[in-house]
Amino acid sequence: MEDDVQRKLSWKIPGTLAIGTLLILMFALNAVGETRLRLGDRNQSYNIEDMTLTASNILWVFFVLALIATVWSVVHNVTRGKFGRAGRILNTTAIILVAIMTILGFLLFAGAGSRGAVTLTSALVATIAISTPLIFGSLSGVVCERVGVVNIAIEGQLLVGAFAGVMAASFFQFSWAGLIFAPLAGALIGSLLALFSVKYAxxxxxxxxxxxxxxLGLTTFFFGTLMTENQSMLNTNRYSLKSIKIPGLSEIPVIGPMLFNQSILVYIMYVAVVVLAIFIFRSRWGLRLRACGEHPKAADTVGINVNRTRTLNTILASSLAGLGGAFFTIGSGLAFTNNISSGNGYIALAAMILGKWHPIGALGAAVMFGFAQAVAQLIPSLHGGIPSDLVNMIPYIITIVAVAGFVGKSRPPAAENIPYLK
Known part of the structure; x- marks a missing residue:
């Protein structure tokens, strides 16, 4: 009986929180000087004065709060959740709190004594820019795996979306043409995925x-031949998407520029997250989708064409990833370069798993990874003594720690990667 109880105890979350708490303690012990925090943005009509904080004092407060959160997580784990729903909410709050304080603590530590300012608003704007393709990719993974198809090809779909998006925008000299051809390119790769995995098992x-x-091979070949020879016509950044500033909302301090001064692609992402969160769990289409991923034989028994449902939804999901790939080029004002997706498709898969195959969860995980990468870009301007290789590792370390430490007892759809043969 004692062995059964021990098997129910998982120390992954308390252990991960303890690591975060120790990191904050290390920051507090080594922070010297003041940190200048910048909350304003040059695109806003008003100016917010910089805040100057004594880094060590704030970090010690963070340490105490993180220690309390870690102790609570241990208590919640040992009692095996006897506090019910309130206990689970507090445990989730503890996880979020420690994660935020660890990242902010690192920023305060890196900015202590630096001549530069921690430009938090700019970091948040960069977070959305970095997170957008990750969110599209993770949404693609959510739809595919909910219907029973593992979409490892997100990386390739992002890549061809970036390629087709800038090529179409350059050729037609119209940025919105890229928003049409990018998802079509992703859907083409999704069709191949469905053909071999669904039809031919x-x-x-x-x-x-x-x-x-x-x-990767096709885009590298065409980039080195077709695009390079006709760069002004097929690979130019002159026809990128422009930012659309929403009056009033974009003036909200800190979060206004982050959320409401973005390109149409980011606003499409907002809509996609909300629509999928509702329709996957609150519509007939979503019920059929999840039935094919959980119990395809039962779905077939009630008249659902399982393989057709899997094929169509795999193509639909792949078009989302292709649309996300367009952000690397026309969404960011950049021309196409070799391997421009740079492994973001695999991080999107990790975000989907961390988000437990739910659009909102995938959104949160992708934003967390995006913020980690934005912090990595900010650090060199604050603390030149931190090795660049270590800074570049930050997003991937966060990915590993998050998936290993916070996923817990997540369960994928039961029939994923299992072909349905009548």
């Missing part, structure tokens, strides 16, 4: 890996 993970290699 090839292992979905193998197909996804092969498609990623195919997309």
């Amino acid at each position: 090839v292992d979905q993970i193998i197909v996804g890996v092969v498609l990623n290699v195919l997309c």
